[in-house]
Amino acid sequence: MSFANTLTPDSVLMVDAIARHGSFAKAARELGKVPSAITYSVRQLEESLDVLLFDRSGHRARLTPAGEALLREGRHLVNAFDALADRVKRVATGWEVELRIAVNALFPMEPLFDLVEDFQRINQHTHLIFSSEILQGNWDALVSGRVDLVIGAHTEGAPGPGFPSRALGAFSMAFCAAPHHPLAQLPQPIEPSEIARHQVVILADTTRRMPGLNRGMHASRNSFTVSSLPHKVTALQRGLGCGFLPLNLAAPHIADGTLVHLRLNRPSAPEPLLYAWRSPADGLALSWFLQRLQSPRLRAALLSQDVALDNPGAAIPINN
Template sequence: MKISLELLHILDAIDCHGSFTAAASALHRVPSALSHAVAKLESDLNVALFIREGRRASLTPAGRTLLDEGRHLLRAAAELERRVQRIATGWEAELRIAVDMIIPVERLFPLLERFYADCPVTQIRLSTEVLGGSWDALATDRADLVIGAPGDMPARSGINSRLLGMRTQQLFVVAPTHPLASHPTPIPSSELRRHRAVVIADTSRELAARTIGLLEGQDILRVPNMAAKAGAQIAGLGVGHLPVWLAGPEIAAGRLVEKALADPRPPMPCHIAWRTRQIGKALGWFLGELEKNEQIEALTAGL
């Protein structure tokens, strides 16, 4: 067989990271090994899989078809491995937890400390997602458990969820030097639309990307994470909402100014969500802990 799971992993890494060099680093291999493997596969199939432009590599239509279908095989193989391990011991070899970026990942560390004391056999892999990316991580098997998934759950089988809390403490803030800092409040949407919004890019790969609070025709600056969003707003590059835990210290230091809007953002539910197929002991442990009020409050304070 010309196509192996290893080759599909290589194609996936190149597509996700955008170049052979970055993919090789992620896979802990040398770029020449990836180039050789892809070149041999292209020769065996007699098709071009990548368009190479300088250091960048993008999939051809044939390569995209191969990888899109191949990712189903990768997910199935990974799930089979996990099922075998769960059946043998009841404990997952690895539990993948995705945290929506609105929640500081450091808030999970006390929970992880207790988990390691009770369950030392399961390795934990933490990642962060944004907006629809939290649900997408479950739908595409990048995560077993998601904490803080916003909005409504997509219509996908094999996923369950429960409410974690409501995002009610998002503050609209601007730099003191920004034109909106001196604008009378509440600021109407017609005025807000004239100014660039700073947003964190949705991390969805297959599900439709989501946005929050953007106005039609509004200019957008997309940034990779919450720290970059706060930094861009402090620099006066745009405006937007930040959670209290992040905006509060910047307001107190005079680097940001809170402003009232004529159409404030409504509260948004955020959820705990998980894959329901053969729940192992480690996932069950986290689901039990995340039912406790004190743990919920520790995670959601200032959201």
Template structure:
């Protein structure tokens, strides 16, 4: 089996794909041989070697003109794609050598404005970097865990203060204010204010699941014994509350447009207003210097307008 694979790999080289392409362009072995500066018999021999290795016919030899078979067309189509990818890999390797990371993974908490994150991605890709970008949506303690466990390079929207660690550094992002809101047809929509915990206890709460992979995670704003609908992220929580499936606290910026249009009703609570400090954190490189992609993101996060937009920007997606 290994011998067969080796024969196929030896046959499928950039040079052999070029040979097939030359015959296809010129319409005959003789014309392709003249273009390539080789004798026709040598070119015919190389084509047959490729066909033998793949166990297929690449050209229809029933006519005087060399026409690709369906298998030949597929080889040329996929081969051309592979050549393009090889060129892209070569360019990427050269550029990574200049200090760009091959991949940068962002752990983004679901409370963070998706619109702002996508705009930052757009600006990043406008640089035409060789770095592949990967975004993980996380929640609660899972956002920080993705960073500390090595699954992410930058965490945006950390609600838990990172423990002192030489490998992790953090800076304040800002504060996020939450409001309690329900759909207008929810029983609590008409409840007298301020709403007490005893008043919300009989009704289902919508909660975002902690995305932490180890341990039980944390819960925020829930009452013991209360019925709970658990969803994977803040967008799903908003959707559930718009449908009247339960009540709960939402980021004020996320709830604001729906409160303004009457699709949600904000309720003043007896308990203190929830204001949560958020931060962003990143893993230091082993040698103490961050790659150019991480440096770019940190430069953006250092701007007050960017931090504000991440915590207050209304969604447009």
């Protein structure tokens, strides 16, 4: 007898009912069947597996060790079938099973959490998966298929056709150092030649396959690399180097005196950023996020355009 024909989600539910009631007859009543049908089905299942699932020697039907193993693993099978049914239903309605979103690591997540809260009011079934990317890692995540939507990709390095994009805005940065750092003692604005004499703390490009965006200060040998913004802030505060931070992240540290905002003699122009997605955008969840990203208020929050410093320099491109 075929194993596949007997071990089904229904057979697992049958074994579960018998185990809970300790009776074939009570399980039959729960399942809306006659006791003889339950007895016959259990025998078929035992024959196909060549094991004894129930000890029938006492007044109650008790699971054997083999029966306990079948029920334990079988419950996972039932849950998997239920999840599959849910996914099929969601696909039929147009909502994706999951939506994967890469976010520029320099962006604050709070505005996106607000967006998630709004999204969950209309759909709690699509699994949202957020990841953090730096520099060319944003495009790499999209091109490689690791994500469906990227928020904050650079205009440079865009892969071209097949990945539609829209302008998001330009991100402002502050060039910072610790108060005891030698650059903080110099008259401002600071010349590039002065910066070249000191270590620059940079963030590691998270790209896996595509060439990294290594230009400007990133190309300098007089630098060291960290993997996260908190690590970069700590390195700057300890005077281990100088470097750029997002205005929204730098502002409180400048206010409490643990960092100094340094003006540069040759500030670069702000670099425009994009949000991009995999084509076609035929899922309702992706379409919903794309529509919300058109909001000027959301864009301003992501780009930290509501943050100002007492002594701001010109906006700096985020790849420096």
